[in-house]
Amino acid sequence: MSTSQDDAAEPLQYDDGFGPEIGVGPHPRPWPEDPRYDPGLLAHGDRRNVVDEYRYWTREAIVADLDTRRHDFHVAVENWQHDFNIGSVVRTANAFLAKEVHIVGRRRWNRRGAMVTDRYQHVRHHLDVAALAAWAAAEDLPIIGIDNLPGAVPLETTELPRRCVLLFGQEGPGLTDEAWKHSAAVCSIAQFGSTRSINAGAAAAIAMHAWIQRHARVGTEQPRPE
Structure with missing residues (x-):
């Protein structure tokens, strides 16, 4: 790791x-x-x-203490355009205690939005989506894409797997065709206003919280360091 x-x-x-x-x-x-x-x-x-x-x-x-309590979902972000939203995604992944964050494409990413939470979050790099898919298959982890393009199923009514990789595309273009091809399912986030999309960092936060609502122990005392 x-x-x-x-x-x-x-x-x-x-x-x-x-x-x-x-x-x-x-x-x-x-x-x-x-x-x-x-x-x-x-x-x-x-x-x-x-x-x-x-x-x-x-x-x-x-980090060692967090590693004893991390959740079973991973987060992956396509990074073909040096997306400044990745820092925000890393910060949210830390808040929801994701197992790992995976950067797909360019190795370098803008850390400003992470607010130094990347010091406590495991981050792994993959050259391309095929490499991510090969890693996920070896770990028996289905990839769940998040995108609002036609063909996606509603996140709100989809039962997310406990063990999975939540994959997000770039701000604007969304998931690449290659990402769609390797996704076991692609989920959309319900929107009701005039805009066709929401900020990629916000979409990642919504999807991660959807996993938390389904699988985390919410409303009970969480184990804390002694």
């Missing part, structure tokens, strides 16, 4: 650029001896964009 290509070289950061109003300052002594805590964060404060339960934890400890 690979992570974002910039992770290995990225130094420890005490904040994510949100300012002093985010997070907490230096931890009062005596410091906790749990190895999940980072001495630098304990000393300087933790202004990262993480939930309170993860304050002062190392990034590796956070």
